[in-house]
Amino acid sequence: MEWFNLSDNVNMLTLLGSAAIVLFTLFVAGKYLKQIRDEKSGGELLEHNWDGIGEYKNPLPFGWAIVFLLTIVWTIWYFLVGYPLNAYSQLGEYNEEVRAHNARFEQKWANPDEATLMGMGEGVYLVQCAPCHGITADGMDGKATDLTVWGSEKAIVDVILNGGKGLNYPLGEMPAGLLDEASAKAVAAYMTQEISQTAKGADASLVAMGEALWPTCAACHGEDGKGMDNMSPDLTVYGKPAFAVEVLNRGKHGTIGDMPAFNDGRLSDVQKLAVGTYILSLSK
Numbered sequence: 001m002e003w004f005n006l007s008d009n010v011n012m013l014t015l016l017g018s019a020a021i022v023l024f025t026l027f028v029a030g031k032y033l034k035q036i037r038d039e040k041s042g043g044e045l046l047e048h049n050w051d052g053i054g055e056y057k058n059p060l061p062f063g064w065a066i067v068f069l070l071t072i073v074w075t076i077w078y079f080l081v082g083y084p085l086n087a088y089s090q091l092g093e094y095n096e097e098v099r100a101h102n103a104r105f106e107q108k109w110a111n112p113d114e115a116t117l118m119g120m121g122e123g124v125y126l127v128q129c130a131p132c133h134g135i136t137a138d139g140m141d142g143k144a145t146d147l148t149v150w151g152s153e154k155a156i157v158d159v160i161l162n163g164g165k166g167l168n169y170p171l172g173e174m175p176a177g178l179l180d181e182a183s184a185k186a187v188a189a190y191m192t193q194e195i196s197q198t199a200k201g202a203d204a205s206l207v208a209m210g211e212a213l214w215p216t217c218a219a220c221h222g223e224d225g226k227g228m229d230n231m232s233p234d235l236t237v238y239g240k241p242a243f244a245v246e247v248l249n250r251g252k253h254g255t256i257g258d259m260p261a262f263n264d265g266r267l268s269d270v271q272k273l274a275v276g277t278y279i280l281s282l283s284k
């Protein structure tokens with residue numbers, strides 16, 4: 001019987017308080033009932049009178065009037081300074097604690113090494129990304145991007161052949177079929193060798209062929225591949241965590257569904273970097 005727990009002080013006080021209120025009510029009610037039965041009223045009548053029903057001259061009891069005024073003052077104080085406007089709330093306290101925790105988190109991981117990033121990235125991935133991209137990151141049969149390929153040369157060939165859209169760059173879509181497959185492979189080799197510098201030692205003639213085709217791409221991505229001030233993706237960071245961070249900040253309207261943007265505080269900067277590092281390790 002939880003409600004009758006006598007070892008709990010608050011419970012005990014509440015119980016005694018309730019008993020006192022019941023006794024007091026009975027006493028007062030009894031007193032007035034007795035008065036109604038036994039006493040005749042008397043005193044000075046006011047002038048007005050309705051069909052023989054009059055009213056006694058009763059000044060407001062002083063104590064009652066004071067308490068009444070104090071109640072009004074308290075109401076105003078309570079509204080302005082007390083709870084409703086100047087509220088303490090558990091939610092507010094929670095938010096403050098989260099902010100403080102996040103600040104400590106950012107500080108603690110200000111300069112993470114590769115192993116830390118990978119560990120953190122895998123954790124973030126499993127919670128935030130796996131529901132759509134799958135535990136094995138293959139995009140669950142094309143529902144979301146296959147991250148075991150994304151960021152690789154193969155993915156560059158893929159985007160040249162099939163185009164790309166949904167990241168909401170000012171230039172809009174990248175059209176499909178810009179080059180045939182052989183040319184696309186050459187451009188991919190040139191891009192990873194010279195533009196993003198994520199690969200070394202590609203076949204020199206292939207790279208030269210890609211360089212000759214580069215103007216097709218430079219039209220939108222710029223001669224240096226930097227994306228002409230954010231008009232299109234910056235290809236110098238393609239295949240690096242920074243590109244993934246950019247994608248996460250933008251979100252993507254995919255062909256089957258949407259990926260939300262992760263720029264709403266759900267992930268901190270270092271967490272985005274970490275998950276970017278992690279997913280790119282899958283396509284190497």
Ligand code: HEC
Pocket residue numbers: 151155156159160164165166167168169171172173174175178179187188191216217218219220221231232233235238
């Ligand atoms: C008409 C302009 C245009 C041309 C030409 C173009 N691109 Fe793009 N490219 C874009 C836009 C816009 C995006 C962003 C697409 C999106 O929203 O997903 C993009 C995205 C990309 C991406 C990133 C894909 C991803 O996974 O997000 C790569 C890589 C790329 N382009 C490479 C190339 C290469 C290589 C060429 C030359 C063969 C080229 N682009 C030509 C406009 C262009």
Ligand code: HEC
Pocket residue numbers: 124125128129130131132133143144145150166167244247248252253254255256257258259260262275276279
């Ligand atoms: C609600 C589902 C959903 C979640 C959660 C999600 N994604 Fe995606 N993601 C998608 C979809 C859909 C696409 C676009 C597929 C397409 O192009 O049709 C996409 C595309 C991508 C791309 C390719 C972007 C490009 O350049 O084309 C990357 C990289 C990516 N997601 C990484 C992540 C990471 C990392 C996380 C976790 C932090 C994540 N996603 C969480 C659904 C999701």
